[in-house]
Amino acid sequence: MLLIGLTGSIATGKSTVSRILASEPHSLPIIDADHLAHAVILPGTPAYRAILSHFGSTTPNLLYDAAEDPTPSPHGASINRRVLGQRVFGPTEQNQRDIKVLNGIVHPAVRRAMLREVVRCWLRGHWAAVLDVPLLFEGRLDVFCGVTLLIGTSPAVQLERLLLRDAHLTREDAERRIASQMSVLKKRELADVVVWNDGSKEDLEKEIARFVADARRGRGWFWTAVMATCWPVTATVIFWRLVGNWLKRRKRDELLKKDT
Ligand SMILES: CC(C)(COP(=O)(O)OP(=O)(O)OC[C@H]1O[C@@H](n2cnc3c(N)ncnc32)[C@H](O)[C@@H]1O)[C@@H](O)C(=O)NCCC(=O)NCCS
Numbered sequence: 001m002l003l004i005g006l007t008g009s010i011a012t013g014k015s016t017v018s019r020i021l022a023s024e025p026h027s028l029p030i031i032d033a034d035h036l037a038h039a040v041i042l043p044g045t046p047a048y049r050a051i052l053s054h055f056g057s058t059t060p061n062l063l064y065d066a067a068e069d070p071t072p073s074p075h076g077a078s079i080n081r082r083v084l085g086q087r088v089f090g091p092t093e094q095n096q097r098d099i100k101v102l103n104g105i106v107h108p109a110v111r112r113a114m115l116r117e118v119v120r121c122w123l124r125g126h127w128a129a130v131l132d133v134p135l136l137f138e139g140r141l142d143v144f145c146g147v148t149l150l151i152g153t154s155p156a157v158q159l160e161r162l163l164l165r166d167a168h169l170t171r172e173d174a175e176r177r178i179a180s181q182m183s184v185l186k187k188r189e190l191a192d193v194v195v196w197n198d199g200s201k202e203d204l205e206k207e208i209a210r211f212v213a214d215a216r217r218g219r220g221w222f223w224t225a226v227m228a229t230c231w232p233v234t235a236t237v238i239f240w241r242l243v244g245n246w247l248k249r250r251k252r253d254e255l256l257k258k259d260t
């Protein structure tokens, strides 16, 4: 099974591309890291308890009032992600410490959930699955992917679309969120395939169709059958892929270091 690592920066169009890939004619399964990150902090989970214990006493209104809670649960009030986002996305050293703590709580749980989803897709016999992960390169998850696809936009288009979509964010909030991520230009150097999404959604659909056709080429039925039935071959291929991807990433990191 081909694992497609889909990434970008905030509001560059990952979810839009996910929807295109999930719908016909592509019909690919999507493993959405943002969605999993929301699920693993629901009331009653270990991450929920860890977040309350670290941020609860110093973050006013971290939990929803019962009347406004969008996901009522017998295990307690839900975390208000907007409030948590205000706390961790920012320029100060405290913000940077906070985002590290939050990532340390949420990321291991997301990785476990992602692995379960990948295995489920493989058992169902899909020829490919999409890992939609905003922090694919930051979290070095690209090493596990057969191909990485970056959706990028110019900074002005990104800011304009973010403000249009998330009307609750001020321009300053939006700029902070963009600044808290690796720049699109750097991600561009790390990606196998880059699709630039400054144009219309129709242009985007055409580019994605071209990407899928290329990814599918060379994945004949014979090789797919061997990979599905002959486990020693599967394990060897996966091992060499991981080594190859790890070396590729190291080389690209070195090139990036030289450029900066
Ligand atoms: C801070 C939280 C509660 C804000 O939730 P909210 O619903 O407002 O935003 P949402 O989760 O939909 O994220 C929107 C976008 O923000 C960016 N973003 C989210 N988390 C991070 C992060 N830790 N670092 C940089 N950018 C991030 C991503 O581009 C993401 O697509 C939430 O983003 C979170 O728990 N983040 C930590 C976990 C994480 O890294 N998630 C990203 C996928 S693993």
Ligand SMILES: Nc1ncnc2c1ncn2[C@@H]1O[C@H](COP(=O)(O)OP(=O)(O)OP(=O)(O)O)[C@@H](O)[C@H]1O
Binding pocket: 008, 009, 010, 011, 012, 013, 014, 015, 016, 017, 034, 134, 161, 162, 164, 165, 197, 198, 199, 200, 201, 202, 204
């Ligand atoms: N080609 C396009 N033309 C016009 N609007 C677009 C285009 N692509 C995406 N958008 C719009 O831009 C906004 C951001 O897109 P999307 O939600 O897909 O980004 P994202 O990368 O998934 O964001 P996030 O990282 O915050 O989850 C959405 O409102 C979407 O409808």
